[in-house]
Amino acid sequence: MNSPKKITLFAMTEKGFAFTKNAISKFGHLITLVVIGQDEAISNDFSAEIAELCAASGVAFTYRKHFSKMETEYAIAVSWRWLIAHPAEKLIVFHDSVLPRYRGFAPLVNSLINGESEIGVTALFGASEYDRGAIIHQSAKPVSYPITIAQAITQIDQCYLECANAVLEKIASGEPLIGQAQDDSKATYSLWRDEDDYQIDWSLPAAVVRRTIDALSAPYRGAYCRVNDVPARILGAVEVEDVNIENRHIGKVIFVEAGQPVIVCGEGLIKITACISEDSGESLLPLKKFRSRFS
DSSP, X not given: XXXXXXXXXXXXXXXXXXXHHHHHHHHGGGEEXXXXXXXXXXXXXXXXXXXXXXXXXXXOEEEGGGOOOXXXXXXXXXXXXXXXXXXXXXXXXXXXSSTTTXXXXXXXXXXXXXXXXXXXXXXXXXXXXXXXXXXXXXXXXXXXXXXXXXXXXXXXXXXXXXXXXXXXXXXXXXXOOOOBOOOGGGOOEEOOOOGGGGXXXXXXXXXXXXXXXXXXXXXXXXXXXXXXXXXXXXXEEEEEOOOOOSSOOTTBEEEEETTEEEEEOSBSEEEEEEEEETTTOOXXXXXSXXXXXXX
16 A cells, blocks of 8 residues: 555635544544635634644644645645645645536535525546536535525535545545546536625515525625615525515615514515624614615
């Protein structure tokens, strides 16, 4: 049997933490270094947790800003969004979709907003074009709605662990990693998201608005809108049965139930159950003024 191949692991977020914890527990002898990413756009990027785990386990680690060069045969990237300079056949990427669908950015968030029936993870080789490498292993789970992004991350962690074990067991045994080419005819792409994409589009059906709010909830900052010109984050909402509206002006409050406003969408209605001021972080509920507009 060949000697184990050493690995540099690039990890961030809760998914990266779960992956690192499993990898250290079962395959710690393979890991030479853990490189930790940081993301100020989310409430908890799990960089501190990954660092504490590595320190407690005696595994060397550094932060991305201090990383200089690769010194191992394999590089593995989990929940990573930066380029890694390493030979493609030795770079293994874990991607939050069942490829070839949702190549690109924020695949889990976009899958949930679109109401996909399953979510999953693909382990694949690196490639010159993003997410087009040969597939090493895949794992998927059915998903039902409503579901928040936090709940989806917990579900998809199991897919990460299944893919991780499949890949790391082969590396540990010295077996060659074999990938299968993707069917490009079935490929779809998932675009990057920025602050503008937090904005709620009330012209969409209520079901899509609800899924958007859930998909942008913690650990993200929350879907954005203005409540009577006050910048706000919507942190929770439920669909409400539609009524026949003669002048369907989207974004207007039609009912207030126990201080919680019901908003007119392009199709259907949404009741806001949690809403805070962008500036102060204080709750804007119960709604103080019935004649309110969410824009």
